[in-house]
Amino acid sequence: MFTQDILIIGYGAQAKAWALNLKDSARNVTIGLRKDSSSLALAKEKFETLVLEEESLSEYQNIILLTPDDQHASVLEKVSNQFREDQNIYYAHGFSVTYEKLAEKYPKQNHLLLAPKAIASEVRFNYETKGQMAAAISSEFSHSEQSKKAHQQLIKDLGITVEIAVSFKDETYGDLFSEQSILCSLIPYGAKASFDKLVEKGISPEMAYVECWHEVKLIADAMLKFGPKEFFGLISPNALMGGEKARQQIFDAKLLKIYDDLYSDIESGKFFQDSKVFDFQRLKSDVINEWDNHPLQELYEKIGTQLRPRN
Known part of the structure; x- marks a missing residue:
């Protein structure tokens, strides 16, 4: 039985916005960081913290990966011995799951996509002002109805008002292409x-x-x-x-x-x-x-x- 609610791994701009939104939605949020992270002291000012190398992740029902995409595989590899069956792992982009096959590497966990289509400041601003905010979502690698319900609750508590149901692959391809073709x-x-x-x-x-x-x-x-x-x-x-x-x-x-x-x-x-x-x-x-x-x-x-x- 899980005894803790949400562990957010990372404390960059998106992680800060997510953590504040979820905290304001009365969710119990812990920030997970490496022991040598320069963000550890800053995170402790507002949230409970967990040192990834020293403390267990096994009691957390929901693990949200908000480190850069290219770090997801190495982060999960380091903590995989602490996983429990049917834990929910959330991604803000589909990149690592699509290309590094993380759902296949860790088949006993639920891999869920929750990708707000907004920069971090807008994730926070739209939540505070009750504005509209879209997100690409996928539960294609979820094994239970319980995890899908947890997914829907997290979507709501983050402040998402428009859900775009996609596959991890479609979100990945669309995101990468639009950044190259026009946005950046x-x-x-x-x-x-x-x-x-x-x-x-x-x-x-x-x-x-x-x-x-x-x-x-x-x-x-x-x-x-x-x-x-x-x-x-x-x-x-x-x-x-x-x-x-x-x-x-x-x-x-x-x-x-x-x-x-x-x-x-x-x-x-x-x-x-x-x-x-x-x-x-x-x-x-x-x-x-x-x-x-x-x-x-x-x-x-x-x-x-x-x-x-x-x-």
Whole structure:
């Protein structure tokens, strides 16, 4: 019989938001961290804590993995001797279960997907303001009705209002592809290239910043509020004509071939294999350095912070 409720492994931004939401929903939350974790003292300020190398996980009914995806397999391997049959293990993304077959490695546990489609600050903000929040969910690797009921209760207590039933694979493929095809590529780097071109042509940097970076949120908000049909019915004639003119030049056969290749890498497992040998910390440092030295960062600090959303 399990005597403890929820153990969250990790204490990054998402873990903090989840822990606070669940605590405010009257759930008993413990944070599990390595004994040398720099977050251990911080977690102790608000939650009970557990040192993974020294204390048992066996009494917890629900274990939520909120470490980076590439750490899931090693974390589970280190604590697997403490597992009890029918424990619930939750994932905020399907990546590790899809590519590292964790449900097959640990078949006596229930592996459940609860993937909020929101950044950490929005997970917390939407909970506090009783706002709408969507999540991809899956119980395909659940063995009991009891675990499925626990899953539904956790979804509710986290503050999820819209459930998107998917498979672990579909969530993984969709997440990886959208990040590559638009969210972390076309949007920020398209904004950067557009800003650079306007400044090159003599437009003031402040004006270029507002047009190419700040207005991304205005457009995205309108898309979500009105939907595709009404959005295109509302934009100005110049915006409509210009958008269609650019679409015909940008979204050509070459770009669609790139999209095919990106998806093929995900589907074949090449993306996963590449990620295992990739120097993530070096790439992150290089990218941050590039943006830190770009005028967009200076303008964000100068005027953008006055315009950013409160949450």
